[in-house]
Amino acid sequence: MTEAEKAKRTATRLAQALADLQENEALQIVRQRMAAGDDPLQIIEECQAGMREVGERYAQRRYYLSGLIMAGDILRQIMDMVLPAVEQKFSGHSAGLVLLGTVQGDIHDLGKNLLMMLLRSYGFTVVDLGVDVPPEKFVEAARALKPHAIGMSGLITAAHASMRRTTEALRTMMAQDGVRIPILLGGQVDEQVCRFVGADYWSTDAMEGVRLCQKLVAVGE
C-alpha cells in the first residue's frame, strides 16, 4: 500500500469511527495521528464528514437524539486534542476583531467554537455571544465593538429566519451609525440561504471563514 493509500484508509477509519460513535477508537486514531505529526486541519475535516454521517443516520431514524449528543461529545474531545496544535500564526498583535454567535432558536455550537478557536489561533480577537442569541444582542455588541466582521452560525432550518431578522436589525443599526460591517454565515447554509438572509458571505468551512476574515480586515484597513 502506498503512503497516500494508507493515509486515505486511516482518514476513512476516523470518519467511520465517529459515525459509528466508537469513542475509544476515534480518540485513539486522533492520538496516533497527532503523535505522527498529521495536519490538525485535515483531522478536523474528516471529523466533519463523520458528523455529517451521524446527521444522516439521525434523519433516517437509525440514531436518536442520544446519538447526536454522543457524537457532539466525541467531537468536543477531539477538538480539545487537536486545536492546541494549530499554529499560533500571528501571536502578539490582533489580526482583527470578529463578533460571533449562534442565532436565536439554535443551540448548535461545535462548528462556531471551532471557527472561534481557529480565528484565535490566527491572531484574531473573537467576541463570542454564545448560542440562541437574539438579534438585539448581536446589534448591541456590534454597535459597541464595531468589529471587522460579524459571523452568524446556524444548523437548523429555523435558523435561516433568525439569521434574516438579525441581519435586518444589524443593517438598520449600521445605517444609523454610518458603518459598514460585513456579515458572514456558516453552518447549514448555501448561496440561496445567504441571499434569503441578505448576508454578504457564507461558508461551510471554518478555515475558509478564517481566510475570508483575513481578506475583509485587509480590505477594511
Ligand code: B12
Ligand atoms: C451534534 C449535533 C447536535 C448536538 C449539538 C451539540 C453542540 N454543542 O453543538 C445536539 C445533540 C445538542 C443537537 C441538537 C439538535 N439537533 Co442536531 N445535529 C448535530 C449534528 C450531528 C452535527 C453538527 C456538528 O456539530 N457538526 C460538526 C461541525 C464542526 O460542523 P458545522 O457545525 O457545520 O460547522 C462547520 C462549518 O459549517 C463552519 N461554520 C460553523 N459555523 C460557522 C459560522 C461562520 C460565520 C462561518 C464562516 C463558518 C461556520 O465551520 C465548521 C467547521 O468547518 C448535525 C448533523 C449535520 N449534518 O450537521 C445535526 C443536525 C444539525 N441537528 C438536527 C436537529 C433536528 C437537532 C434537534 C432539533 C434535535 C431535537 N429533536 O431536539 C436539536 C436542536 C435544538 C436547537 N434548538 O438547536 C438536524 C437539523 C435539521 C434541520 N434542517 O433543521 C441535523 C442536520 C441532523 C439531521 N440530519 O436531522 N444536535
